[in-house]
Amino acid sequence: MGATTQKGHDGDGREFASPDELWVAEADADGGHNTWYHKAVAYWDAQEASYNGVLGGFGYTSDLDVRDSRALLLKALRVxxxxxxxxxxxxxxxxxxAGVGRVTEQLLRHHFHTVDLLEPSRHLLDTAAKNLAVLTVPxxxxxxxxxxxxxxxxxxxxxxRYDCIWIQWCMLYLTDVDFMSLFQRAAAGLQPDGLIFVKENICKDGFVVDKDDSSLTRSNAYMLDLFARAGCEVLQNVKQRNWPKDLFEVRMYVLRPPRAQQAQAGGGGMEQ
Structure with a gap:
């Protein structure tokens, strides 16, 4: 497949005829996008290391988020x-x-024996380590x-190593090239019946660029196009329920990447 034809815009009123136009505009002199990524990390380095901080001031949405995530996890990885x-x-x-470890603390460690955390902001990751070292009852x-x-x-x-790779609210920081190549690398990290879960903000059409944190909110069609170009099979495509109307829609995807496509795990089918 060729490049996507999605159109987009940023908060400064600039419009883009395609994502390729955006990535050319944001490229460094060497053609890479290190500045794009460094800006995103710098943004999160400046945020409060708390649930409210990593949720952009909407800490109250955490319970809603985890409830739907757990339902999907239990269905997709039932076996x-x-x-x-x-x-x-x-x-x-x-x-x-992983931020400050919210998803690990509230969801993943209740279903998995070991949870590794990946986070580019050192001060958020250090807070996660402290949070997860606290003994809880039960x-x-x-x-x-x-x-x-x-x-x-x-x-x-x-x-x-992994039965589950959970990717939440961070695919929007990846360029399209890195978005697609991620699944090739992640596939090698999975057990034969392991799955990748992506939970992400979704706009109605095309894409929306946020220059403050170097993020790109994609439409559902755009996400599905990239998944297909990466060779992933979409097993589930589910809308987050009871989400505040003034925020971007959130969708959850369960994916079998290329190398793991031979293993059917825990039920499939598309949901809209």
Missing amino acids: QLEAADKGERQLVALDCG RPRGVAGNFYCAGLQEHSFEPG
């Missing part, structure tokens, strides 16, 4: 989770764009494993 409940399997997850199933301070565009996935 694996049932095996873990019977003591037949040790499950490992990776929380990408104790969750899992513990935090490795803490990786790196961006998705540069991370090398440990081969065959």
